Amino acid sequence: MRVDDFRLMFGKQELVPIVIGGMGVDISTASLALEAARLGGIGHLSDAMIKTVTDRRFNTKYVRDKILKYKAQAASMDKSEVKFDLGYLTEATKLHVSKAMEAKRGAGMIFVNCMEKLTMNAPKETLRVRLRAALDAGIDGITLAAGLHLGSFQLIEDHPRFRHAFLGVIVSSLRALQLFLRKTASCNRLPDYVVVEGPLAGGHLGFGMDWAKYDLATIVAEIKAWMTAQKINIPLIPAGGIFTGSDAVNFLQNGASAVQVATRFTISKECGLPEDVKQEYFRANEGDIEVNQISPTGYPMRMLKSSPAIGSGLRPNCEAYGYLLDGNGRCAYIDAYNREAAANPGVARVTVTDKTCLCTQMRNFDLWTCGHYTYRLKDTTRQLEDGTYLLPSAEHIFKDYQFSTDNKIVVPA
Ligand SMILES: Cc1cc2nc3c(=O)[nH]c(=O)nc-3n(C[C@H](O)[C@H](O)[C@H](O)COP(=O)(O)O)c2cc1C
Numbered sequence: 001m002r003v004d005d006f007r008l009m010f011g012k013q014e015l016v017p018i019v020i021g022g023m024g025v026d027i028s029t030a031s032l033a034l035e036a037a038r039l040g041g042i043g044h045l046s047d048a049m050i051k052t053v054t055d056r057r058f059n060t061k062y063v064r065d066k067i068l069k070y071k072a073q074a075a076s077m078d079k080s081e082v083k084f085d086l087g088y089l090t091e092a093t094k095l096h097v098s099k100a101m102e103a104k105r106g107a108g109m110i111f112v113n114c115m116e117k118l119t120m121n122a123p124k125e126t127l128r129v130r131l132r133a134a135l136d137a138g139i140d141g142i143t144l145a146a147g148l149h150l151g152s153f154q155l156i157e158d159h160p161r162f163r164h165a166f167l168g169v170i171v172s173s174l175r176a177l178q179l180f181l182r183k184t185a186s187c188n189r190l191p192d193y194v195v196v197e198g199p200l201a202g203g204h205l206g207f208g209m210d211w212a213k214y215d216l217a218t219i220v221a222e223i224k225a226w227m228t229a230q231k232i233n234i235p236l237i238p239a240g241g242i243f244t245g246s247d248a249v250n251f252l253q254n255g256a257s258a259v260q261v262a263t264r265f266t267i268s269k270e271c272g273l274p275e276d277v278k279q280e281y282f283r284a285n286e287g288d289i290e291v292n293q294i295s296p297t298g299y300p301m302r303m304l305k306s307s308p309a310i311g312s313g314l315r316p317n318c319e320a321y322g323y324l325l326d327g328n329g330r331c332a333y334i335d336a337y338n339r340e341a342a343a344n345p346g347v348a349r350v351t352v353t354d355k356t357c358l359c360t361q362m363r364n365f366d367l368w369t370c371g372h373y374t375y376r377l378k379d380t381t382r383q384l385e386d387g388t389y390l391l392p393s394a395e396h397i398f399k400d401y402q403f404s405t406d407n408k409i410v411v412p413a
Contacts, residue, residue, distance in 0.1 A: 003248050004402045008042075008235060008258040010166060010192065015108060016040040017258035018248070018401050019195075020265055020394075021239055022113020022143060023203065023272075024048025025362045026056070028262070030100040031270040035394040037108035039402075042258075044143065045100055046113045047093060047130055049323055051084075052363050054092045058099070062088050063320050070319040077338055079318045080329030084120050090133040097137035109140035111166065116149040117204070117297045121325035128155040135159050141166030143195060146204045146299065148176065150183035157187050168193040170239075172206030172214075174223050181232075193235040195260050196220050200241030200372035202262055204299035211291060211300060216240050217254070224255045243373045245404035261401065263371030264380065268394040274365050275391070280304060281368070282389040286375045294356040296324050296332035304368040309361035313340060313350035321359035333357050380409050 008017040020036045022028050022044035033043025051062035070082045100110055112134045120126035127149055134142055135156065144152050148169060156162050169191050171177045177194060198216025199207050207214055220238045227234065235257030242248050248259040265271055267278045281304070288305050295301040303310075316334045324331045336355035344350050361367040380397070381390045392412045400410050 001249050001253065002403055002405050003245050003252065006252045015042060016402060017252060018398060019237055019258055019260040020044060021260045021262040022046040022145065023262055024113070024115060026053045026272040027266065029270060029272040030103070032265060032268065032394050033100060033110045034103055035270055036398060037104050037110050038106035039395060039398050040107045041398065042109045042111055044111050044113045045096065047096070047134065048115050048118060049321060049359065049363060050092045050096055051088065052321065054095050058095055060092065060095070062092055067319050074319050077334055078329060079322060079325055079334065082318050082322050082325065082329065083122060084126055086125060086129050089126060089129045093130055093133035094137040097134050097139050101138045111141035111143050112139050113143045113145050115146045116144060116152065117146045117299070118323045119326050120323055121327060121329060123149070123327050124155070127152065131156045132159055135161045135165055139165065141168065141192070143168045143170060145170045146297070148180060150180060153184040153187045153189065163189060166192040168195060170195040170197050172197050173219060174226055176206070177223060190232065190234055193237055195237045195239050196223055198238065198240035201239055202302055202371035203369050204295060204297060204301050205291065207300065209291070209293065209300055220251065220256060241372055243376060244407050244409055245401045246407040248401060263374055264397050265394060266370065267377050267391055268397055269391045270394045277365055277368060278391060279388055280306065281370060281374050282378050284374050289370060289372065289374055294354065295358055296355050297358070298332070301369055302372065304370060307366065307368040309356045309367035311351050311353050312356065312361065313337065313352040314357045314360055316357055317360045321363065323359050380411065382411055
């Protein structure tokens with residue numbers, strides 16, 4: 001059996017059951033998502049740090065304007081006044097989404113990954129704007145991710161596309177799914193799909209530091225059994241460590257409707273990581289990857305141990321970004337930085353090991369988050385004479401998942 005023997009059915013719509021997961025900040029680029037859609041699957045944009053992304057892609061000046069507006073706060077560690085302009089947030093989201101939707105070809109779809117842990121110093125207001133602007137701009141679907149806000153459906157309940165766009169959630173346990181369904185019951189609308197993300201995924205993990213005790217197949221089976229008992233029929237989409245077409249087939253044969261994958265695509269030509277960082281991913285060995293707690297979100301995160309972000313003591317940069325401010329101007333990195341700055345008076349660049357300035361580091365591609373199986377990426381391509389690895393196209397990787405059998409990975413010619 002191969003992945004192509006299966007189809008993801010959304011009502012009458014038939015898709016190749018391969019979803020490329022969202023990877024912020026602009027690691028899962030529009031080009032990557034467009035390839036997935038062209039090939040009949042689903043690709044994700046990410047709306048993480050949207051203003052920075054549109055500045056880089058479309059030459060807008062949102063970040064510069066925000067820095068100018070909040071210049072006075074730069075010297076202060078009180079960031080409670082540093083807010084996002086909701087009008088600009090709408091504009092940026094619409095720009096990012098509509099450009100991708102206009103360019104879309106093929107039978108697949110483009111969704112946006114909405115990291116709800118980006119509380120943006122006004123959690124509810126900013127989330128409402130992000131979700132509504134993406135719907136306005138014609139996004140096919142929204143995947144609610146990390147930090148799942150239990151009231152998200154209510155924020156868009158009165159939007160004309162609320163019942164037509166595809167809305168999904170990412171959970172890592174049955175309990176999280178039950179909680180979400182209970183809280184949204186009043187909307188009379190189930191999610192259209194549930195991504196079940198296990199402990200081997202990249203980015204933030206929905207587990208504690210005991211993540212290694214958990215196993216994706218077990219969690220998927222548990223959720224599947226509960227949904228069957230409740231007569232709830234929503235496509236289940238496992239994610240995390242699905243590295244070959246055969247891995248995917250195993251899940252599809254056991255009741256999954258599609259798989260969500262990401263790590264294999266981080267080194268594709270279309271992926272947003274800089275070329276030298278892609279080479280770091282290729283070179284990584286198993287011992288070079290760790291799950292640590294430096295993300296101020298409070299979730300464990302998997303990354304390469306050589307990430308420049310680890311230990312870096314940058315001044316908090318919330319006037320420019322501030323995506324993790326909690327609504328009261330607080331972020332765990334600000335506290336960690338202040339502690340080190342106070343303990344090391346006169347030191348120009350302190351070292352902060354327990355937390356990182358996630359916004360700045362992700363923006364600069366200096367936090368190399370990755371999936372558990374990143375160390376196998378070198379086996380998915382050819383090494384060139386100069387020692388670097390050839391970057392496969394997203395199409396090559398997508399088709400490898402779609403058509404491979406017997407755990408084989410076809411290396412690009
Ligand atoms: C570099 C990278 C960045 C990621 N960023 C996000 C993100 O911003 N939001 C999110 O919900 N998931 C994120 N993920 C998780 C993926 O969307 C996906 O669910 C998961 O990594 C799939 O497992 P795999 O990488 O083993 O294929 C990220 C994964 C990687 C590898």
